[in-house]
Amino acid sequence: MSTAPYLSEKPEVAFPAPKxxxxxxxxxxxxxxxxxxxxxxxxxxxxxxxxxxxxYMSFTDWTPTxxxxxxxxxxxxxxxxxxxxxxxxxxxxxxxxxVMAGISLCLEFVMGLGLAVLFxxxxxxxxxxxxxxxxxxxxxxxxxxxxFWMLFQTNGPVNHVLHLLGASGAEWFKDSTFAxxxxxxxxxxxxxxxxxxILLSGLNAVPENPIRAxxxxxxxxxxxxxxxxxxMLRPVIIVAFVIRSMEVVKLFDEVFMLTRGGPGSSxxxxxxxxxxxxxxxxxxxYGAAAAFLVLIGSLGLVHLLLTPVKDQLLxxxx
Amino acid sequence: MFTQRLSVLQAVVMGIALILVxxxxxxLLMTAIKPPTDWNASPAIWIPSRPTLINFQTLFDPxxxxxxxxxxxxxxxxxxxxxxxxxxxxxxxxxxxxxxFSAIGISRYSKGxxxxxxxxxxxxxxxxxxxxxxxxxIFSTVGLxxxxxxxxxxxxxxxxxxxxxxxxxxxxxxxxxxxxxxxLDGKSRIQAHLTxxxxxxxxxxxxxxxxxxxLNWSEFMFALVLSYSNIHTIPxxxxxxxxxxxxxxxxxxxxxxxxxxxxxxxxxxxxRSHLARGMTFGAIKQ
Numbered sequence: 001m002s003t004a005p006y007l008s009e010k011p012e013v014a015f016p017a018p019k020x021x022x023x024x025x026x027x028x029x030x031x032x033x034x035x036x037x038x039x040x041x042x043x044x045x046x047x048x049x050x051x052x053x054x055x056y057m058s059f060t061d062w063t064p065t066x067x068x069x070x071x072x073x074x075x076x077x078x079x080x081x082x083x084x085x086x087x088x089x090x091x092x093x094x095x096x097x098x099v100m101a102g103i104s105l106c107l108e109f110v111m112g113l114g115l116a117v118l119f120x121x122x123x124x125x126x127x128x129x130x131x132x133x134x135x136x137x138x139x140x141x142x143x144x145x146x147x148f149w150m151l152f153q154t155n156g157p158v159n160h161v162l163h164l165l166g167a168s169g170a171e172w173f174k175d176s177t178f179a180x181x182x183x184x185x186x187x188x189x190x191x192x193x194x195x196x197x198i199l200l201s202g203l204n205a206v207p208e209n210p211i212r213a214x215x216x217x218x219x220x221x222x223x224x225x226x227x228x229x230x231x232m233l234r235p236v237i238i239v240a241f242v243i244r245s246m247e248v249v250k251l252f253d254e255v256f257m258l259t260r261g262g263p264g265s266s267x268x269x270x271x272x273x274x275x276x277x278x279x280x281x282x283x284x285x286y287g288a289a290a291a292f293l294v295l296i297g298s299l300g301l302v303h304l305l306l307t308p309v310k311d312q313l314l315x316x317x318x
Numbered sequence: 319m320f321t322q323r324l325s326v327l328q329a330v331v332m333g334i335a336l337i338l339v340x341x342x343x344x345x346l347l348m349t350a351i352k353p354p355t356d357w358n359a360s361p362a363i364w365i366p367s368r369p370t371l372i373n374f375q376t377l378f379d380p381x382x383x384x385x386x387x388x389x390x391x392x393x394x395x396x397x398x399x400x401x402x403x404x405x406x407x408x409x410x411x412x413x414x415x416x417x418x419f420s421a422i423g424i425s426r427y428s429k430g431x432x433x434x435x436x437x438x439x440x441x442x443x444x445x446x447x448x449x450x451x452x453x454x455x456i457f458s459t460v461g462l463x464x465x466x467x468x469x470x471x472x473x474x475x476x477x478x479x480x481x482x483x484x485x486x487x488x489x490x491x492x493x494x495x496x497x498x499x500x501x502l503d504g505k506s507r508i509q510a511h512l513t514x515x516x517x518x519x520x521x522x523x524x525x526x527x528x529x530x531x532x533l534n535w536s537e538f539m540f541a542l543v544l545s546y547s548n549i550h551t552i553p554x555x556x557x558x559x560x561x562x563x564x565x566x567x568x569x570x571x572x573x574x575x576x577x578x579x580x581x582x583x584x585x586x587x588x589x590r591s592h593l594a595r596g597m598t599f600g601a602i603k604q
Contacts, residue, residue: 132339
């Protein structure tokens with residue numbers, strides 16, 4: 001690929017340009033239809049339909065004991081108002097997920113950027129090290145959760161090292177602050193490599209001429225980084241944050257393996273809460289309403305993140 | 319400024335980072351070859367003095383561990399391994415095959431719908447627990463609950479947008495002129511796509527297949543809520559060991575975790591040049 005890690009928006013033109021005398025417009029459209037049909041059929045059947053069912057359900061009081069969905073009584077927005085006004089556990093889970101996301105994403109960004117900058121230098125064994133640093137990303141979330149659950153055991157290696165360093169160690173899963181920290185450490189370990197990967201490909205695509213120009217004009221390396229490289233990295237940084245925020249809202253597997261949301265509900269993420277609502281308490285309709293609130297919230301969040309770079313992303317690459 | 323060598327301090331920082339990155343994997347591997355006495359010893363045993371493969375053996379023969387005086391492995395992991403391989407492979411195949419057609423359709427025939435990426439992104443943002451709710455209800459009524467057909471349908475639903483969008487970014491990279499040339503040679507549109515476009519994105523097709531497989535193989539929550547007794551996958555089996563025995567089977571669980579992880583490490587390394595593109599839905603091209 002030429003240079004660019006920029007968003008792959010291209011001016012879209014219907015394919016191919018009409019040829020005189022053959023009137024291919026109608027035909028090309030039908031071929032396009034044909035190609036897209038299987039995908040649309042599958043999406044309609046297994047994605048759109050369930051979502052519509054869930055949306056309808058979120059306005060009812062349905063639970064599995066009430067028989068079929070059509071027997072449930074329609075309650076309007078009662079589930080939603082209940083969630084937003086009275087359900088402190090829901091609101092806390094939302095807040096907690098946001099705090100977790102904020103802390104993890106910032107740590108992942110800073111460490112990923114640091115590592116990516118180091119990788120712009122010359123050294124031997126770079127490609128081997130590159131692979132090594134990507135390892136965590138390829139481990140299953142469940143396995144990551146189990147591994148860190150072992151690491152943070154009272155007899156585990158983390159406490160062992162702390163003891164050797166003279167600290168007292170901790171009961172990681174019995175104290176809410178430590179449990180919270182354990183979840184964040186796990187999350188940061190798992191996903192810093194993604195920031196590293198994205199930022200490194202961004203750095204690799206930064207053109208050299210503006211940098212040379214800045215150096216000739218007398219900029220220090222710090223200034224070059226701050227005023228030349230960082231602004232050019234901005235779209236890539238935003239992409240990284242958007243992708244990661246979408247995933248972190250769904251944080252479930254690792255927490256399930258590590259703490260199950262405990263102690264108490266001190267590490268309960270929004271996904272874990274919805275899971276418990278739906279599959280432990282069988283409050284399916286209520287859980288669906290919670291899910292739609294989360295969806296609206298995350299869409300808003302992504303929109304907010306994308307706003308400052310939207311023009312830049314939709315314009316053609318520079 | 320980017321051609322300098324690494325300074326000593328920077329090399330040290332990188333060394334520490336490397337240790338932090340690799341340590342959890344190291345610990346998992348070590349636990350998988352520890353005999354039961356070393357599993358949760360105090361102080362922690364870092365490298366087992368008598369490494370053993372008994373944990374791996376126990377996965378497939380639950381009684382093997384009894385020679386160490388440990389009982390209580392309720393279930394062999396054979397069904398989970400077979401189930402995972404079957405469900406992930408079939409779901410990946412369907413998802414990529416359907417996604418390939420959609421990719422060509424979107425890339426070549428659809429007139430710039432700016433909304434499409436947003437729709438796909440919002441699909442990814444929806445908490446899986448919530449998608450699982452309607453699936454459980456619909457599947458209970460049509461008899462697909464606790465069946466591989468149901469599980470595979472969910473996996474396809476979740477990974478299809480991903481496959482289509484990633485493949486689209488590879489088709490976008492091909493100039494349209496190549497297909498036009500093939501059509502001037504007398505091929506029909508469909509022939510041109512199948513015999514020219516598809517072979518030219520082989521690399522992308524392989525990477526997409528690997529990534530979709532990784533997603534399916536790692537999936538946990540849907541398998542958890544859709545399975546009662548008929549379907550088994552490795553991630554669910556792994557979580558079951560924890561609940562069933564309250565963490566007394568460290569080594570056996572670690573062995574299963576290692577088995578689960580190995581194919582992904584190999585696959586991930588094979589496609590690392592396309593990882594950035596895959597993980598960002600084609601937004602970043604490397």
